[in-house]
Amino acid sequence: MEKVLWISLFLLCAYCLIPGVMSLVFGFGVFRKARARREVAFTFDDGPDPDYTPQLLDLLGKYKIKATFFVLGSKAEKHAELIHRIHREGHLIGIHNYVHQPNWLLAPWKVRRQINRSVEIVERITGERPIYYRPPWGLLTLLDFRLRRQFRMVLWSTMARDWKSKGSLAVKKRLLKRIRGGAVILLHDSGTTWGADRDAPQYTIEALEEVFQEISLQDNQCVRVDEMMQLHEQGRETQVHMGKRLLLFAWMKWEKAFHLVFRVKPIDVQNRFLHVRVRVYRGETIRLSDGEEIRRGDRIVELHFDNGLLYAMATGSQSPVQLAIKMIRATEQVMPKILYYILQHPSFPDIKGVYGVSLIHRGAKKFGFTLGELPKGILSFFTRMYLRMLLLVLHPSGKQRLQTNARQLIPKTIAMSTKELLRRYSREIENPSGVEQDCSLSPSS
Structure with missing residues (x-):
């Protein structure tokens, strides 16, 4: 019995805990933040919501900000007009499973079924097939890494814990304290998932009104996740190029010294x-x-x-x-x-x-x-x-x-x-x- 328990614990760690820690903490196999100085990416999970998503879209339009929405397939199916509006107004749409269930509690084939169903729904509404995926609660299993063949896996570098109704001031303080160039910011435009307060998105939207004003004063730029990824690749190429030039310079100096000696x-x-x-x-x-x-x-x-x-x-x-x-x-x-x-x-x-x-x-x-x-x-x-x-x-x-x-x-x-x-x-x-x-x-x- 004890042997069976140890084997079960080992399999649990190998399948869930280790992949989860590797991705959430170390960013293995996922995109969390970028090499960027001024750009930040706002992302919104768990929608679309008929009460709060329209308000959020109005606010984003007011400040001419493009964001990324990781939507639930079940809600996208019910509120196709909101998915259409998100797409029409130039925001990026990613997948957040069909319902808000952690992958750790789902069989691998059920995870794939949820994702594929959600993809088909969004593609039918917008005409574009989404390729960005964020698992609920950011929890990945070992087999989820196979999804990288089809999807870009996106987590986050900054969160405001906005799923609880603690007022707009708390959300604003957390955001302004933690936002840096290259940040991928996790927020929510729906409060109907387990553990969230139904009215929490209202405080998020109120906080963002002031956060967007502050960001514009700091000369930061808000971009979609796909644009942030592109900036990240450009920054990495520049860094590699500069590193190679420095290495080349050092090598030439070494060679000159070798020839002299x-x-x-x-x-x-x-x-x-x-x-x-x-x-x-x-x-x-x-x-x-x-x-x-x-x-x-x-x-x-x-x-x-x-x-x-x-x-x-x-x-x-x-x-x-x-x-x-x-x-x-x-x-x-x-x-x-x-x-x-x-x-x-x-x-x-x-x-x-x-x-x-x-x-x-x-x-x-x-x-x-x-x-x-x-x-x-x-x-x-x-x-x-x-x-x-x-x-x-x-x-x-x-x-x-x-x-x-x-x-x-x-x-x-x-x-x-x-x-x-x-x-x-x-x-x-x-x-x-x-x-x-x-x-x-x-x-x-």
Whole structure:
């Protein structure tokens, strides 16, 4: 018996309590408030009511305010003329079930039946199918989250507890104290539901007369929930864009410091597409396609893309194809200059080849590079994370590419022997203009 009780409590928590807390308290899966400075959204539940809804509509019209009404299907069916008026006057209509019963006390199929019936009633009256839904008392179950496929779930950020007859002054004080930009305000235009006082909406309407005056003085703007959602998305995009710009700025500063500390310099002062440093190779043996090998202790030229230039190329390209063409052309121009740099370097006889690690390796074989897998281990893991973060920062569609092309975005080693460079590009080097000839870039070890 005790075991059955514990199982029942667990199922109750999983089905009702946890989803309810997640949505009401943390806003999971629902819209509660927006990133907005001046806009607020007034919403009215439990109507339409033949006594109070017309008064409320008159008041909204007087102040030229658009609001959102979450209506009960049973009342909409009885008072079709009010639904028609709400729609005609430019307000948004959402669904609040057919009757005011909490979803926690209804079977999932009954919730769906109530919603669908209400939708059909409103659509028949207005000609538009409502897609916004607020559950009674804001209580959602686990299965209610499936409704997100068809509806935008809307709760609230501010309430005035106006379902009780405590006078207009109490409602006014609560509203003026709690209204902020981005607020979604819960009010009621009917007092016939369980727990409400029948005359409570009268005090709400009286309070709103003064609240609307105060809001206009504060230069706030009242909008519908759908308009608030749109503002929220715009604000989120702006915030993400600003955050990305800040991250990019910090990344570029980090890269500049890295180049300074490790003496990484551009191969071409006029075209900074590629940066290099000479160092001793410390990794596992790399077997190249021409039969040569780069072994631990060999001196190599390490390759680094200029990420600032890559970002400029990416943002200046109208499509991935255009970006790819730009990179191919830049690589074609820089390859002979890599060879010239090696030939002019004091350590030339000891430089075995060039080496780098990059996500950008498609088409590298065309230029003579051998592609290899990164050895498994901590270094490989952090290299992958670093390069993926770099793509997220630099590429305008970096997040989408990481989500859709995750399997393709695997960093690989790219390497080529000095002999292969000579074979392929020796005819193209005649002291290429702009090549860095400052031999102070000494080998690191």
